[in-house]
Amino acid sequence: xxxxxxxxxxxxxxxxxxxxxxxxxxxxxxxxxxxxxxxxxxxxxxxxxxxxxxxxxxxxxxxxxxxxxxxxxxxxxxxxxxxxxxxxxxxxxxxxxxxxxxxxxxxxxxxxxxxxxxxxxxxxxxxxxxxxxxxxxxxxxxxxxxxxxxxxxxxxxxxxxxxxxxxxxxxxxxxxxxxxxxxxxxxxxxxxxxxxxxxxxxxxxxxxxxxxxxxxxxxxxxxxxxxxxxxxxxxxxxxxxxxxxxxxxxxxxxxxxxxxxxxxxxxxxxxxxxxxxxxxxxxxxxxxxxxxxxxxxxxxxxxxxxxxxxxxxxxxxxxxxxxxxxxxxxxxxxxxxxxxxxxxxxxxxxxxxxxxxxxxxxxxxxxxxxxxxxxxxxxxxxxxxxxxxxxxxxxxxxxxxxxxxxxxxxxxxxxxxxxxxxxxxxxxxxxxxxxxxxxxxxxxxxxxxxxxxxxxxxxxxxxxxxxxxxxxxxxxxxxxxxxxxxxxxxxxxxxxxxxxxxxxxxxxxxxxxxxxxxxxxxxxxxxxxxxxxxxxxxxxxxxxxxxxxxxxxxxxxxxxxxxxxxxxxxxxxxxxxxxxxxxxxxxxxxxxxxxxxxxxxxxxxxxxxxxxxxxxxxxxxxxxxxxxxxxxxxxxxxxxxxxxxxxxxxxxxxxxxxxxxxxxxxxxxxxxxxxxxxxxxxxxxxxxxxxxxxxxxxxxxxxxxxxxxxxxxxxxxxxxxxxxxxxxxxxxxxxxxxxxxxxxxxxxxxxxxx
Numbered sequence: 080x081x082x083x084x085x086x087x088x089x090x091x092x093x094x095x096x097x098x099x100x101x102x103x104x105x106x107x108x109x110x111x112x113x114x115x116x117x118x119x120x121x122x123x124x125x126x127x128x129x130x131x132x133x134x135x136x137x138x139x140x141x142x143x144x145x146x147x148x149x150x151x152x153x154x155x156x157x158x159x160x161x162x163x164x165x166x167x168x169x170x171x172x173x174x175x176x177x178x179x180x181x182x183x184x185x186x187x188x189x190x191x192x193x194x195x196x197x198x199x200x201x202x203x204x205x206x207x208x209x210x211x212x213x214x215x216x217x218x219x220x221x222x223x224x225x226x227x228x229x230x231x232x233x234x235x236x237x238x239x240x241x242x243x244x245x246x247x248x249x250x251x252x253x254x255x256x257x258x259x260x261x262x263x264x265x266x267x268x269x270x271x272x273x274x275x276x277x278x279x280x281x282x283x284x285x286x287x288x289x290x291x292x293x294x295x296x297x298x299x300x301x302x303x304x305x306x307x308x309x310x311x312x313x314x315x316x317x318x319x320x321x322x323x324x325x326x327x328x329x330x331x332x333x334x335x336x337x338x339x340x341x342x343x344x345x346x347x348x349x350x351x352x353x354x355x356x357x358x359x360x361x362x363x364x365x366x367x368x369x370x371x372x373x374x375x376x377x378x379x380x381x382x383x384x385x386x387x388x389x390x391x392x393x394x395x396x397x398x399x400x401x402x403x404x405x406x407x408x409x410x411x412x413x414x415x416x417x418x419x420x421x422x423x424x425x426x427x428x429x430x431x432x433x434x435x436x437x438x439x440x441x442x443x444x445x446x447x448x449x450x451x452x453x454x455x456x457x458x459x460x461x462x463x464x465x466x467x468x469x470x471x472x473x474x475x476x477x478x479x480x481x482x483x484x485x486x487x488x489x490x491x492x493x494x495x496x497x498x499x500x501x502x503x504x505x506x507x508x509x510x511x512x513x514x515x516x517x518x519x520x521x522x523x524x525x526x527x528x529x530x531x532x533x534x535x536x537x538x539x540x541x542x543x544x545x546x547x548x549x550x551x552x553x554x555x556x557x558x559x560x561x562x563x564x565x566x567x568x569x570x571x572x573x574x575x576x577x578x579x580x581x582x583x584x585x586x587x588x589x590x591x592x593x594x595x596x597x598x599x600x601x602x603x604x605x606x607x608x609x610x611x612x613x614x615x616x617x618x619x620x621x622x623x624x625x626x627x628x629x630x631x632x633x634x635x636x637x638x639x640x641x642x643x644x645x646x647x648x649x650x651x652x653x654x655x656x657x658x659x660x661x662x663x664x665x666x667x668x669x670x671x672x673x674x675x676x677x678x679x680x681x682x683x684x685x686x687x688x689x690x691x692x693x694x695x696x697x698x699x700x701x702x703x704x705x706x707x708x709x710x711x712x713x714x715x716x717x718x719x720x721x722x723x724x725x726x727x728x729x730x731x732x733x734x735x736x737x738x739x740x741x742x743x744x745x746x747x748x749x750x751x752x753x754x755x756x757x758x759x760x761x762x763x764x765x766x767x768x769x770x771x772x773x774x775x776x777x778x779x780x781x782x783x784x785x786x787x788x789x790x791x792x793x794x795x796x797x798x799x800x801x802x803x804x805x806x807x808x809x810x811x812x813x814x815x816x817x818x819x820x821x822x823x824x825x826x827x828x829x830x831x832x833x
Contacts, residue, residue, distance in 0.1 A: 135165060135181075135217045138225075142245055142258030144171045147181040149196040150206045151469055152293070153499035154741070155797045156734035157206045159292045163731055164210055167284035168218025168276055171257075172245035178292050183471035183491035192479075192486040194472060202469045202499045202614070204698065204795025207730055211792055215276040223274045228263035229255050243283075279728075279790060288733035293495060304497050305467040306526070308454045313522035314343055314368040316515050317375040319382060320535045321363040322761045324350075324609055325389030328363065332383035336367060339381060341374025346518045348511060356571045357505030357611060358477055361535055366515055372526065388759070391607035395442060395541065395756045398606060402543035402564035405602045406437070413562070414603035415580035418587075421596030423558045430549030430557055434635050437546075438624040439822040441754035443539040444762075445613065446770060449497025450532040453512035456522040457482060462489050462513070467496040469503040477506045481513045501612035505537055530765040537611025538755055540566040540604075542583070544624035554636055556647060558596040563621075566606035568613065579603060584617050589625055589695060592654040592662045593647055607760045615798040618697055619746070622802035623809070626693035627821065630810040639683065640810065641675050641692055666701045666787070667694055670723040673785050674705035677721045688718060689815025693803035700794040701725040701787075704743070704807035710815045713833055715826065717747065717808065721783040724799055727791035735796055740782040742800030748773035750805035750825050 137145040146165050152158040162178045165171075184195030198209040222242050229247035230237035232255070239250050246254040279285075296302040321327070333345040349363040365384055369375035405411045427433070454465040455478075462482050468474045471491045478489050496503060512525040527535070542565040549558040567579035574581075580601040591597060613619075633643035651665030671694045674680075683690045687709070694703040707719040724739055752771050756763045764770040784800075809820045812829060822828045 135214070136169065136221050138221070138257050138261055140258045140261055142172075142175065142256045144169070144176045144245070144257070146176060146178050148178055149181050149184065149199050150210075151199075151201045151467075151471065151493045151496050151499075151503075152180065153201050153469060153496040153503070155201060155206070156291055156731065156738055157201055158495070159289055159734055160207055160730045161210050161214060162292065163284045163289060164207075164214045165218040167282055168215045169221050170242035170244065170283070173284060173289070175245060180493055180495070182493050183475055183489075185472075185475060185486045185489070187485050187487040190485060192472075192475065199472055200470045200504075201496075202501060202504070202797055204700075204797045204799065206795065206797070207793050208795055216273050219274040219276040220269060224264040224267050224269070225257055225260050227267050228260040231263065232260075285730050286728065286732070289731050290733055291737070297495075302495055304449055305454065305465050305494055306449055306452045306497070308465045308494075308524070310454055310456060310522045310524065313454065313456070313524045314370065314519060315372045315375045316366045316368045316512070316523050316525045317372075317379050317528065318364045318366050318511065318525075318531060319379055319384055320361070320531055321386045322534070323386065323389045323391070324362045324607070325391055326363060327387050327389070328365070329385040329387035330383070331365065331385075335381040335383065336378040339369070339374055339378045341370040342367060342378040343370065344368045344519055345378075345382075346515055348514045348518075351510075354480075355573045356609060357507060357537065358473075358480075359507065359510050360514070361507040361537070361609060364511065366511070366525075368515065368519055368523065375526075376528075389607075392760050393607050394758050398566075398604065398608075399439065399541055399543065401604055402541065402602075403437070403439075405564050405604070406543050406545040406562040411602060413600035415577065415601045417580055417584050417599040417601055418591055419598050420591070420594070421558075423560055423596045423598045426596040427549040427558045427560075429551065431552040432550040432635065433547065434550070434628075434632055435545070435547045436628050436631050436821060438544045438627060440542045440620050440623065441823060442541045442608065442756070443613065443749065443753055444533050444536045444755050444764065444770060445498075445500045445502035446533065446753075446772070447498035447500060447502055450529060451502075451508035451525075451527040453509050453525045454522070455509075455512045455516045455525075457513070457516045460484070460488055463492070464490070464509070464512070465492045465494065466509055466512075467499075467503060468493055468506065468509070469496065469499040469501070470506075473504065474506045474509050477509050478513055481510065481517070500614040501616075502536065504612045529767070533764050533766065533770055534762040536762075537568075537609050539613040539620075540568065540583075540606065540608075540610050542620045542624075544621070546624070546628045548628070548632060550632070550636075554638075554643075554646065556590070556594050556632070559590055559594040559598070561599045561625075562602065563600070563624075564602040564604055565620075566604045566608065566610055568610040568616075570610065582612075582616060584621055587656040587658070587660050587662075588618070588621055590629075590647060592656050593649065593664075608757065614745070615801045618695065618798070618802045619749075619805075622693065622695045623750070623805045623823070626695070626803060626806035627809055627819075630691070630693075630806070630813065631819065634813075641671070641680055641683075644671060644692070644694065660698075662696060663701070666725050667696055667703075669787060670694060670701045670703040670725055670785075673723040673787070674703045674721045677723075677783060677785060678705040678707060678719060680705065683814070687815075689811040689813065691807040691810030691812070691814060693806040693810065695802040697799060697802065698794060699727070699791075700796060700799050702799050702803055704803040706804070706807040706811040708808065708811040708815050710812075713830055715777075715812065715829065717777070717779045719783070720747070720779045720781075720804070720807075721785065722800055722804070723785040723787065724796065725787035725789060726794045726796050726799065727789045728793045729786055729788070730793055732786055735786060736784045738796055739784045739800035742798055743782045743804045744773070744778055746801040746804035747778060747808060750808060750823055751777060752824050752826060754824050754827075
């Protein structure tokens with residue numbers, strides 16, 4: 080982070096897109112947000128002597144193209160997909176494209192932040208949908224400018240030219256490489272209105288498979304994560320956190336710690352009063368700052384530290400009992416009636432058959448491969464951070480509050496992130512790093528150890544779901560009643576009480592729109608355990624419960640579960656769900672039938688193994704899983720897994736296949752083994768041995784992914800492969816073992832019941 084590398088080139092911008100000449104005659108094209116002005120450009124985009132933020136595309140005089148990616152890549156492939164959206168519109172030669180992360184783009188608007196790139200969040204499944212229009216616009220403008228430059232050189236109308244693989248092609252076949260047109264193109268006035276992007280029949284990269292642009296660097300160990308960042312004179316900081324968020328230091332003796340060679344200082348930090356969760360320090364902590372990691376860890380081990388518990392204390396078993404009690408109490412009033420279609424109570428009186436079941440899911444940690452960390456350097460007029468975050472704009476807000484610096488004085492750089500899963504949407508670790516850097520007045524590299532990462536998480540709440548359904552004499556579901564209890568992930572985050580349910584259940588989830596009389600109630604439980612965003616939000620826990628219950632309905636009817644689902648879904652049609660959302664039952668049926676055909680569902684009764692199936696929809700995307708499982712004694716084997724997804728237009732099929740397969744394995748691993756328990760509000764899981772991710776032997780050899788082609792605008796897919804994997808597995812286990820798993824983790828419950 081030398082001063083030379085931190086120099087800036089201020090840029091003036093037009094109202095829609097900006098174009099300027101950079102170092103070595105580069106053509107720079109980017110998209111300012113709300114007419115942002117004077118944002119700097121990164122050195123990787125303009126040369127070694129400049130640093131900043133601002134451009135999406137560099138085309139140098141040799142014709143090489145560098146594309147900047149605005150959204151952090153947490154392993155979801157955004158670096159590749161977003162770059163290919165721009166490169167396709169640009170008609171770039173993909174073999175000559177390199178991709179760099181842009182970090183945060185922020186301008187100063189009279190002391191307030193103006194976000195240069197607009198959307199800069201990953202892991203929520205909205206990176207590609209948010210990019211679809213504006214990134215195509217950036218690529219289209221660059222192409223337009225190059226064609227205008229070529230047209231002026233040739234003296235022919237631009238509409239007689241075409242672009243392909245990094246060149247403008249004249250009517251007589253002559254080719255002009257982009258590098259030869261850069262100087263002239265940079266001087267052309269951009270149009271006052273957006274350039275129209277390509278029509279789909281002219282796509283050359285979108286829809287074609289491409290491997291992850293970082294794949295080779297990752298597998299050869301060359302990828303640099305934030306944890307790999309080193310800064311001259313930076314002190315390494317490790318922490319000892321209080322086991323209780325509302326606890327405090329009882330006694331502290333630092334004599335032996337300060338005697339360790341290399342230890343520089345011991346600093347106490349604590350949460351700020353009145354600041355929402357995720358934006359300040361999570362728990363009181365004592366930090367040991369040293370010249371190197373070894374000294375910091377040795378110093379932490381020698382702390383004589385005793386904590387005083389806070390007022391709140393609970394056990395996970397107690398929490399589960401409270402949840403079970405409230406969903407079974409018919410007189411209990413829900414915190415929110417999430418959905419109420421028809422008249423459940425009246426319709427239930429006409430039932431020929433009634434079915435009930437309760438499902439229990441545990442507390443979960445994020446357990447990201449790369450633990451929380453942050454490198455920060457603060458001067459009187461500048462703060463520079465290297466941080467693995469899913470939301471750099473939110474990280475900026477934390478830094479700004481703690482330093483008082485203006486928007487343009489805060490520089491946040493985001494290398495590839497070692498997993499997010501929602502954990503890095505919170506920035507308690509950023510607050511810790513900034514507080515420590517201010518306290519020691521030196522650069523700081525904050526590093527959490529694995530035990531801190533597991534015991535100081537914002538957890539996904541345990542849930543209890545109770546379902547009751549009434550069926551008529553024709554096997555149609557007349558009523559559906561779901562009662563769910565959990566602790567909201569939005570509590571203590573400034574969200575109104577009447578919206579706390581939105582992190583726990585979706586008003587439009589299946590079977591909404593398919594059952595005439597449907598009620599969904601959510602019961603709020605207080606908890607001393609801190610919660611936060613998690614991968615898949617409410618869809619994961621609800622899909623497991625809903626799709627398991629549909630399977631139980633099929634079993635009670637003594638019929639094929641696929642037949643039950645298809646009857647429930649009905650004929651292909653568009654069903655308005657409210658809030659502008661629509662359920663396309665044809666697309667849902669399609670993914671269901673695709674996985675059924677691929678796994679040979681016709682043999683579901685004749686095979687010695689068990690077959691299970693499940694389907695779901697998320698924000699316009701559709702997914703289904705089919706699983707084949709076998710049982711050898713008490714050993715469960717997952718023989719085959721098939722997943723079909725329909726996300727509309729697919730930008731990168733290879734990336735989508737990898738994302739769906741990875742999400743499937745993540746969901747299976749979570750369902751098989753994972754659970755967080757706590758006593759006296761202290762988490763009992765400290766490392767992988769007591770929070771065991773699934774081994775390769777426990778998971779299928781391959782995941783067969785079916786991508787449905789489509790021409791609709793693309794939807795997100797970062798967690799789409801997760802909701803239906805666990806219920807499909809549980810349903811397969813029932814077929815092969817006659818054990819109905821209603822409680823996760825699955826292996827522990829299955830072994831208990833065998």
